[in-house]
Amino acid sequence: MTDAPPDTKTPPNAAPPAHADHPHHPDQPGEPDQPGELDQPGEPDHPGSTWPRHWPLLLLGAAVVPGVVLFAVGRWLEDPAVQAWRTVCLSITVQALPFLLLGTALSGAINAFVPARVFTRVLPRRPALAVPVAGAAGVVLPGCECASVPVAQSLIRRGVDPAAAFAFLLSAPAINPIVLTATAIAFPGSPAMVLARLLASLVTAAAMGWLWLWLGRAEWLKPVARHTGHRPGLSRWDEFRTGFQHDFLHAGGFLVVGAMAAATFNVLVPRTVLDTFADSPWLSVLFLAALAILLSVCSEADAFVAASLTGFSPTARLTFMVVGPMVDLKLIALQTGTFGRAFAVRFSAATVVVAILCSVLIGAVLL
Amino acid sequence: MKRPLQALLLLLSGLGLLHATVVTDHYLRYVKPGMHLLLVASGALLLVLGAAEAWSLWRKARDEGEAGDDRQAAPTHDEAATHDEAVTHDEAVTHDEAVTHDEAVTHDEAHAHGHDHSTPPRVAWLLLLPALSLLFYAPPAIGAYTASREAPKAVAVTDQDDFDPLPKTSPLPITLTDFTTRVQQDRDRAIDGRTVEMTGFVTPDKGASAEGGGGDEATSWYLTRAIVSCCAADAQFVKVRVHGAPPPPADTWVTLTGTWHPSGTLGTRTAEAALDAHTVKKAPRPPNAYADAVPLTN
Numbered sequence: 001m002t003d004a005p006p007d008t009k010t011p012p013n014a015a016p017p018a019h020a021d022h023p024h025h026p027d028q029p030g031e032p033d034q035p036g037e038l039d040q041p042g043e044p045d046h047p048g049s050t051w052p053r054h055w056p057l058l059l060l061g062a063a064v065v066p067g068v069v070l071f072a073v074g075r076w077l078e079d080p081a082v083q084a085w086r087t088v089c090l091s092i093t094v095q096a097l098p099f100l101l102l103g104t105a106l107s108g109a110i111n112a113f114v115p116a117r118v119f120t121r122v123l124p125r126r127p128a129l130a131v132p133v134a135g136a137a138g139v140v141l142p143g144c145e146c147a148s149v150p151v152a153q154s155l156i157r158r159g160v161d162p163a164a165a166f167a168f169l170l171s172a173p174a175i176n177p178i179v180l181t182a183t184a185i186a187f188p189g190s191p192a193m194v195l196a197r198l199l200a201s202l203v204t205a206a207a208m209g210w211l212w213l214w215l216g217r218a219e220w221l222k223p224v225a226r227h228t229g230h231r232p233g234l235s236r237w238d239e240f241r242t243g244f245q246h247d248f249l250h251a252g253g254f255l256v257v258g259a260m261a262a263a264t265f266n267v268l269v270p271r272t273v274l275d276t277f278a279d280s281p282w283l284s285v286l287f288l289a290a291l292a293i294l295l296s297v298c299s300e301a302d303a304f305v306a307a308s309l310t311g312f313s314p315t316a317r318l319t320f321m322v323v324g325p326m327v328d329l330k331l332i333a334l335q336t337g338t339f340g341r342a343f344a345v346r347f348s349a350a351t352v353v354v355a356i357l358c359s360v361l362i363g364a365v366l367l
Numbered sequence: 368m369k370r371p372l373q374a375l376l377l378l379l380s381g382l383g384l385l386h387a388t389v390v391t392d393h394y395l396r397y398v399k400p401g402m403h404l405l406l407v408a409s410g411a412l413l414l415v416l417g418a419a420e421a422w423s424l425w426r427k428a429r430d431e432g433e434a435g436d437d438r439q440a441a442p443t444h445d446e447a448a449t450h451d452e453a454v455t456h457d458e459a460v461t462h463d464e465a466v467t468h469d470e471a472v473t474h475d476e477a478h479a480h481g482h483d484h485s486t487p488p489r490v491a492w493l494l495l496l497p498a499l500s501l502l503f504y505a506p507p508a509i510g511a512y513t514a515s516r517e518a519p520k521a522v523a524v525t526d527q528d529d530f531d532p533l534p535k536t537s538p539l540p541i542t543l544t545d546f547t548t549r550v551q552q553d554r555d556r557a558i559d560g561r562t563v564e565m566t567g568f569v570t571p572d573k574g575a576s577a578e579g580g581g582g583d584e585a586t587s588w589y590l591t592r593a594i595v596s597c598c599a600a601d602a603q604f605v606k607v608r609v610h611g612a613p614p615p616p617a618d619t620w621v622t623l624t625g626t627w628h629p630s631g632t633l634g635t636r637t638a639e640a641a642l643d644a645h646t647v648k649k650a651p652r653p654p655n656a657y658a659d660a661v662p663l664t665n
Contacts, residue, residue, distance in 0.1 A: 077504075080512035080617075087506045088513075088600045091397035093497045095598035097384065098405040101412060182596075238423070245416055249373060252380075253490035256497060266600055267513075301597025308520055308603050337490065 081267055089256075089263035092330065095298055096146040096255055103147025104251060107154035108244035112236050119160050127161040131209030134164035135202055138171030145173035145299050145325050146255060149334045150247045162221065167209035170351065173299040173325040174201035183321065186303035192366050193314065197303075200322045200362040204355045211350060222340025254337035258330025262296035265329070269294065278311035288316045289356050292324035299325035315363030322359045327351050368491060370424055377417030380494055383501035384410030392654070393501065396508040398598045400655055508656050509599040511570040511617035514591045519640075520544075520603035533557045538564040538624040540661040543592045543605040547640040550627060554634045558627055563642070566622045566650050566662035567592045569615045570606065588614035590623060590642070595657035605659055612644035622650040622662045 076082060123130040141148060152169035156162050173179065175198050187193040277287040288309065297305050302324045306317040327348045335344040368376075387393040388406045398406070500506070530553045533539060541549075541563045549558040570589040589606040593599075610628045615621055625644040631637035653660065 083506050084509060084512045086500065087396065087509050090497055090500055090506060091509075091599035094384075094387070094394065094397045094406065094501075095402070095600075097380075098402070098409040101409050105412075186596075241416065241419055245373060245377065245420060248416075249368070249376060249491040249494065250488060252494045253488065253492065256493035257490060262600065295600070297601045298597045301601045304596035305601050305603070337488070 085263045085267045088266045089259045092259035092262055092296065092298075093256055096259070096330070097252070100146040100150075100251055100255055101248060103150045104247040105244055106141075106147070107150040107247050108240045110151070110154045110158060111243045112240035114158070116158050119155070119158055123160065123164060127163050127213055128210065130161055130164040131167045131213070132206045134160075135167035135171040135205040135209060138168050138173075138175055138205065139177065141168075141172040141176060145328075145331055146251070146334065148172040149331070149338050150251050153247075153338050156221075161213075162218075163209040163212040163216065166212055166347070167205045170208055170326045171201055171205035174205070174322065179299050179303070179325070182300050183303040186307040190314075193318065196318050196359075196362050196366040197321050199366075200318060200355075200358045201325070203362070204322060204326065204351070204358045207354050207358065208347075208351055211354065212347075220340070220343045220346060222338075222343065250337060251334055254333045255330060257337075258296060258328075258333035261329040261333065262294070265294040278309075278316075281313055281316075284312050284316040285319050285356065285360060288312055288320040289323045289352060292320045293328050293352070295324075296328035296330045297324060314367040315360060318363045318367060319356055319359040323352060323355045326355055368489065370420065373491075374417045374420035374424065376491065376494055376498070377413050377420060379417075379498040379502070381410045381413030381415075381417055383498035384413065387501045387505065391505075393505040395655055395657070396505065396599065399595060399657065507618075509593055509602045510568060511591065513602065514568075514570040514589070514593065514604040514606065515573050517602075517604050519606040520594060530555060530557065533561060538562040540564045542659045542661055543567055543590065543607050543640075544594075544659045546607060546642075547605060550633065550638045550640050551636055552634065556633045559633055560626060562624055562626055562645065564622060564624045564662050565590060565607065565642075566620065566653070566660075567605075567607070568652075568656075569617055569619045569621060570604075571614055571617050572608070586610070586613060587641075590621070592659045593657050594659055599657070602657065606640070608639065608641040609644050609647075610641060612647045615647065615649070620650045620652045621647050623647045 077086070124133055138148075141151065148169045151172075152165045155165040155168065180194055180198060183194050183197055184191065277283045288306075292302065295305070302321055306320045309317055309320070312320075332344055332348050335347065339347075384406055387397075388403060388410060394402065394406055530549065533549075539561055543565055546558070546563060546565060567590040570591040572588050587608050587610050590609050591607075592605045593602045594605060595602050608628070609623065609625070611625075612623070623642070623644050624646050625642040627633065628639070628641035628643045630639040630641055650662070
């Protein structure tokens with residue numbers, strides 16, 4: 001980690017001096033000098049060959065300061081809290097990477113290999129009908145929520161109505177067979193919880209789709225370069241590869257942002273704090289919804305966390321499982337990167353409200 | 368972001384994943400063993416992607432070298448998804464100079480930021496942190512620091528009366544979860560007076576040391592196991608309080624033997640999962656630290 005900043009800075013910093021050096025010293029190769037220039041800020045190698053004033057001081061500083069900084073950063077990194085933060089951050093990233101790859105590969109494949117007419121044929125023509133169908137289609141995407149954001153984006157690019165794509169985005173991580181099985185295992189002897197989770201997630205996804213049809217505005221969405229799918233003259237494989245690569249790097253960066261935010265809350269807010277709110281039925285629902293957003297637990301695991309929150313009512317735990325796969329810190333980061341901030345803020349806020357309402361209603365009936 | 372750097376980022380991410388899964392087993396610090404194949408496949412896929420990008424760049428550079436300043440060559444060989452990059456690139460070729468080429472691309476990137484979607488944003492650089500972290504500086508498994516701040520994992524409440532009779536071996540190897548269940552739910556009190564053997568890591572009792580505690584509380588600590596259902600971010604902790612032995616340093620793995628420390632009514636929820644330690648031995652960290660398993664008996 002300590003190596004990262006010099007590495008990241010290398011290209012932008014190194015290029016201009018090399019470029020500037022060339023006219024004055026055409027015979028002197030600029031490249032081999034660059035590593036040295038980075039390590040000790042360059043004074044002895046100065047092309048003007050006039051030594052700057054106080055050069056021994058500068059040299060001493062160049063020798064001592066990096067060492068001290070490295071030592072201080074090293075000590076800081078050994079702190080248990082920082083280590084716990086790094087572990088949680090890396091865990092979330094490592095856990096999500098394969099699913100993010102799956103999602104971006106699917107997204108790239110949809111772009112390069114699936115003709116747009118497939119979607120118009122599969123989905124009902126009327127958006128209001130396409131929303132619940134797309135929501136129910138979420139069953140077929142196994143994996144956690146990181147995969148669904150890039151897939152939803154590529155659906156929109158290929159002309160699927162955004163409302164239907166959003167219903168798919170919300171329902172896919174919550175109602176797929178893996179997640180439902182995990183829920184059944186985490187809550188042995190209460191199949192009602194599995195059913196309630198399925199229904200509440202589906203209803204929330206459909207409601208959000210319809211809400212988008214009713215109130216949504218296209219200008220909230222970041223203008224995406226509308227991918228036209230396969231273009232004649234270009235190899236499909238290259239289109240797939242470059243699309244995949246772009247989507248992965250893009251979403252991966254935002255995944256790390258989300259993992260950092262989630263790790264910060266994981267380390268700062270111990271779960272014991274939230275037990276103090278377990279007694280009030282209303283507060284407990286709201287606090288478990290907040291906890292789901294802050295902890296950003298992967299949807300395949302959140303049922304086990306919910307099962308461990310024994311002080312809370314079943315409805316509150318249902319809320320935790322419905323809100324978590326739809327809104328959390330890493331998803332907000334991913335959506336911001338993919339669809340833009342104006343969209344992510346409105347959409348996440350509305351989803352939280354709708355998800356809580358649906359969970360409370362369905363929880364009251366079923367649990 | 369320049370395309371060679373994208374290739375580098377992909378290659379480093381792939382290497383990081385493979386380093387954590389194939390070369391070492393660091394991945395077990397973060398996720399469950401079941402993720403192994405998926406992670407290896409992901410690492411390999413990222414390597415292939417990075418290599419493919421590097422290969423296509425190398426081929427492009429070579430073709431341009433051969434084509435010289437033949438204008439018609441550039442658009443067909445150019446594999447970037449955008450037209451404007453192809454155009455600026457074309458300009459760069461006429462100057463036929465690596466440095467100007469670089470400049471053209473950075474320039475392109477700078478003003479493409481607002482509208483163009485073909486180059487990943489700068490935030491993609493953040494992928495470098497997990498990649499380098501996995502390669503060179505993998506943080507340890509989640510441990511005592513987090514465990515001391517979390518409430519103990521609730522043991523599933525089952526009103527079962529049919530606890531199997533405990534084996535006669537002594538000391539009896541048992542998991543922390545089983546021990547807690549026996550203490551709090553076994554109405555036959557089969558655990559009473561039995562010498563048990565458990566393995567876990569040491570979590571200091573911060574509350575006791577900070578507030579001074581009462582009686583022998585100051586010398587008690589927790590034997591702990593982390594249980595993970597997906598990744599270390601959702602770790603839950605089973606804790607058994609240990610009395611009668613000085614606390615080893617935090618995060619040390621120990622195997623200890625002891626008997627139930629009477630507090631509360633055995634076989635009901637009031638009973639505390641606590642132990643009077645007889646022996647405490649250092650133990651090697653188990654390969655899969657995120658599960659509650661019986662100690663390996665010798």
